[in-house]
Amino acid sequence: MAAITLIVNGAKMTTEAAPGETLLSVLRNRLGLTGTKYGCGEGQCGACTVLFNGRPIRSCRAPAASAEEVKIVTIEGLASKGVLSPIQKAFLEEEAFQCGYCTSGMILAAHALLASNAKPTDAEIIQHMNGNICRCGTYPRVVAAIHRAAQGATDDLKAVLDEMNKSAAAFKSVQANFVFDQYTAVIRETDTQSGEMFLRRMQGGIDAALRIDKPDPKQVVFLHKDCKLRFYQPRINQVTERDACGDRSDIDTYMSLGFGASGDDLLKSFDVKMAGWETINGVKTAKLELVAKDPKVKNVFSKFVLWIDPARDISLKQQFFEPSGDYRLATYTNVKLNSKLPDDAFQLRTNSGTKVVSQ
Ligand code: FES
Numbered sequence: 153m154a155a156i157t158l159i160v161n162g163a164k165m166t167t168e169a170a171p172g173e174t175l176l177s178v179l180r181n182r183l184g185l186t187g188t189k190y191g192c193g194e195g196q197c198g199a200c201t202v203l204f205n206g207r208p209i210r211s212c213r214a215p216a217a218s219a220e221e222v223k224i225v226t227i228e229g230l231a232s233k234g235v236l237s238p239i240q241k242a243f244l245e246e247e248a249f250q251c252g253y254c255t256s257g258m259i260l261a262a263h264a265l266l267a268s269n270a271k272p273t274d275a276e277i278i279q280h281m282n283g284n285i286c287r288c289g290t291y292p293r294v295v296a297a298i299h300r301a302a303q304g305a306t307d308d309l310k311a312v313l314d315e316m317n318k319s320a321a322a323f324k325s326v327q328a329n330f331v332f333d334q335y336t337a338v339i340r341e342t343d344t345q346s347g348e349m350f351l352r353r354m355q356g357g358i359d360a361a362l363r364i365d366k367p368d369p370k371q372v373v374f375l376h377k378d379c380k381l382r383f384y385q386p387r388i389n390q391v392t393e394r395d396a397c398g399d400r401s402d403i404d405t406y407m408s409l410g411f412g413a414s415g416d417d418l419l420k421s422f423d424v425k426m427a428g429w430e431t432i433n434g435v436k437t438a439k440l441e442l443v444a445k446d447p448k449v450k451n452v453f454s455k456f457v458l459w460i461d462p463a464r465d466i467s468l469k470q471q472f473f474e475p476s477g478d479y480r481l482a483t484y485t486n487v488k489l490n491s492k493l494p495d496d497a498f499q500l501r502t503n504s505g506t507k508v509v510s511q
Pocket residue numbers: 189190191192193194195196197198199200201210211212213
């Protein structure tokens with residue numbers, strides 16, 4: 153027996169596993185996650201399907217040891233705070249099951265399909281779901297459920313973007329506390345910074361400022377009027393400034409991503425997908441997945457995820473993914489929309505001895 157740590161449905165879980173024990177066995181028998189079913193035990197039926205870093209796999213064939221530090225999602229992890237995911241709801245609405253034995257595997261396989269293809273055709277659904285066997289013969293209803301979930305996501309996305317278009321017109325400024333968790337995949341470590349952010353829309357562009365308090369005080373300020381990005385490190389009492397005029401529209405887009413951008417703005421720069429609804433601190437947010445249309449940006453950030461409150465057009469969470477697997481997760485609290493910002497919000501707290509370095 154050896155200790156094993158798995159990340160299941162977003163939580164780190166440590167248990168024991170016998171040499172060669174399968175992931176299915178650990179999930180069901182050691183972690184009590186019995187929603188994942190044992191069917192054939194030979195990788196043929198799909199009843200044991202779970203998501204392995206987003207990819208559907210047969211957990212009856214995967215050694216548990218191969219899943220260490222991998223993000224595993226089981227059927228128990230799809231609902232968020234008691235709210236079923238769109239594909240779960242669609243299965244219920246289409247009554248896409250009879251005995252239900254294959255259903256958790258079917259739903260996870262369908263979830264993975266919709267994550268990579270928002271509007272699959274019949275042929276694409278059949279090809280993707282081909283390895284998931286239903287002895288009750290519910291296949292036509294499974295196909296209908298997947299179409300229903302896809303259509304629901306399309307309708308929801310349109311409604312969210314329309315609402316953002318309306319809210320964006322009233323957006324003037326935002327102030328919030330933030331926590332940034334920067335995850336580095338290669339060393340599997342997360343660094344955390346916290347502080348305050350300020351953003352205001354001015355004629356001709358945006359002004360943005362970050363005041364980082366912990367662990368090391370720092371300030372980052374971008375002012376649209378001279379389009380300079382300034383980075384102040386009090387520890388060495390130095391400001392590094394960079395002319396950002398060439399990247400001005402990128403800076404406007406990415407610094408204000410999820411704050412005051414209209415739905416139409418998002419569609420100009422990104423392929424946008426609705427990934428469901430999540431409640432954060434009592435606020436219902438639309439989870440949007442964005443992939444930049446500009447290949448240059450895509451080389452730096454493979455995907456952005458925003459948890460948007462469309463009624464205020466602000467994000468309560470953002471996640472920026474890099475192709476390496478690194479990501480930054482930003483969480484915002486105490487969000488004040490269109491309030492008067494402090495007079496010094498965009499001023500660097502320098503002194504007469506501060507050195508300025510231009511890049
Ligand atoms: S139980 Fe794993 S594929 Fe059948």
